[in-house]
Amino acid sequence: QKEVEQDPGPLSVPEGAIVSLNCTYSNSAFQYFMWYRQYSRKGPELLMYTYSSGNKEDGRFTAQVDKSSKYISLFIRDSQPSDSATYLCAMEGAGNNRKLIWGLGTSLAVNP
Amino acid sequence: NAGVTQTPKFRILKIGQSMTLQCTQDMNHNYMYWYRQDPGMGLKLIYYSVGAGITDKGEVPNGYNVSRSTTEDFPLRLELAAPSQTSVYFCASSPPGVETQYFGPGTRLLVL
Numbered sequence: 344q345k346e347v348e349q350d351p352g353p354l355s356v357p358e359g360a361i362v363s364l365n366c367t368y369s370n371s372a373f374q375y376f377m378w379y380r381q382y383s384r385k386g387p388e389l390l391m392y393t394y395s396s397g398n399k400e401d402g403r404f405t406a407q408v409d410k411s412s413k414y415i416s417l418f419i420r421d422s423q424p425s426d427s428a429t430y431l432c433a434m435e436g437a438g439n440n441r442k443l444i445w446g447l448g449t450s451l452a453v454n455p
Numbered sequence: 456n457a458g459v460t461q462t463p464k465f466r467i468l469k470i471g472q473s474m475t476l477q478c479t480q481d482m483n484h485n486y487m488y489w490y491r492q493d494p495g496m497g498l499k500l501i502y503y504s505v506g507a508g509i510t511d512k513g514e515v516p517n518g519y520n521v522s523r524s525t526t527e528d529f530p531l532r533l534e535l536a537a538p539s540q541t542s543v544y545f546c547a548s549s550p551p552g553v554e555t556q557y558f559g560p561g562t563r564l565l566v567l
Contacts, residue, residue, distance in 0.1 A: 377554070377555060384561075385560060386545050386560050386561050387498075387558050388558065389557070392555050431497070431498070435554050441549050442503065443554070443556060445498045447496070
């Protein structure tokens with residue numbers, strides 16, 4: 344079993360839809376959870392960062408962490424064609440020399 | 456700040472040739488990383504460094520070498536290039552006290 348599982352998609356939605364992206368993990372020591380966005384032929388860029396359980400909101404994006412279920416989510420409200428990208432989840436446990444464990448990424452297409 | 460810069464953007468190598476992928480960051484980050492990304496395979500950590508003079512292997516170090524003589528630079532050396540090293544290579548850096556990583560634009564390498 345991989346430490347982090349992420350459905351690769353592809354996911355295709357109409358403009359304005361609410362998008363839900365998810366990752367599950369097996370290591371209960373993970374405390375830091377991140378979502379990165381990667382446009383085609385570009386490097387990943389940090390989108391959201393959460394420590395431990397709870398929600399974090401930034402504009403149209405909400406990150407949610409449920410440590411009891413070992414499940415994290417990224418919600419995108421009012422999705423736009425510019426949100427079309429691959430979304431990668433990443434996580435890390437304390438004292439791991441900042442080595443992140445990555446999901447494979449979910450490809451999202453938002454259609455106008 | 457330029458952030459993390461990588462050169463070259465694209466390179467074609469013949470089997471058996473060697474080359475150095477350059478990575479520089481101007482954010483005074485102590486942690487630096489090299490990843491490779493292959494379609495459907497996610498990000499794989501090749502090497503990382505926690506500071507000048509200190510490097511360690513990641514998940515897929517075979518066929519690569521690194522050095523870290525300064526805080527800013529973290530070059531990746533490929534010796535005896537093989538077709539299996541055809542990939543997109545990303546360099547990333549991370550500041551002290553924060554788990555997030557900041558990525559360069561990537562180097563696309565084709566080994567024929």
